[in-house]
Amino acid sequence: xxxxSPAFSHLFEPLLLRGKRLKNRIMSSGHDTSMxxxxxxNDQLIAYHQAxxxxxxxxxxxxxxxxxxxxxxxxxxxxxx
Numbered sequence: 554x555x556x557x558s559p560a561f562s563h564l565f566e567p568l569l570l571r572g573k574r575l576k577n578r579i580m581s582s583g584h585d586t587s588m589x590x591x592x593x594x595n596d597q598l599i600a601y602h603q604a605x606x607x608x609x610x611x612x613x614x615x616x617x618x619x620x621x622x623x624x625x626x627x628x629x630x631x632x633x634x
Contacts, residue, residue: 568611575611583614 568575588598605613 570612577609577611579610580612581605581610581614 563578565577565579568578586598586601588601589595
């Protein structure tokens with residue numbers, strides 16, 4: 554598979570990463586979904602990750618962590634945690 558743009562010509566080609574072959578170079582980093590209930594996995598979170606896994610990315614990280622307690626507090630104040 555190829556794209557029309559030369560800037561993305563290798564996007565759908567396999568990538569060897571630490572001895573593991575990934576089917577393409579599309580990846581997703583870990584991020585907060587604000588979906589867990591009381592910090593526990595629930596049906597909504599499972600469905601979210603199942604849908605992302607079916608999308609065809611070669612690699613996917615799940616979840617995120619706050620490095621500082623203040624960041625966690627601010628996320629909750631803003632309605633994101």
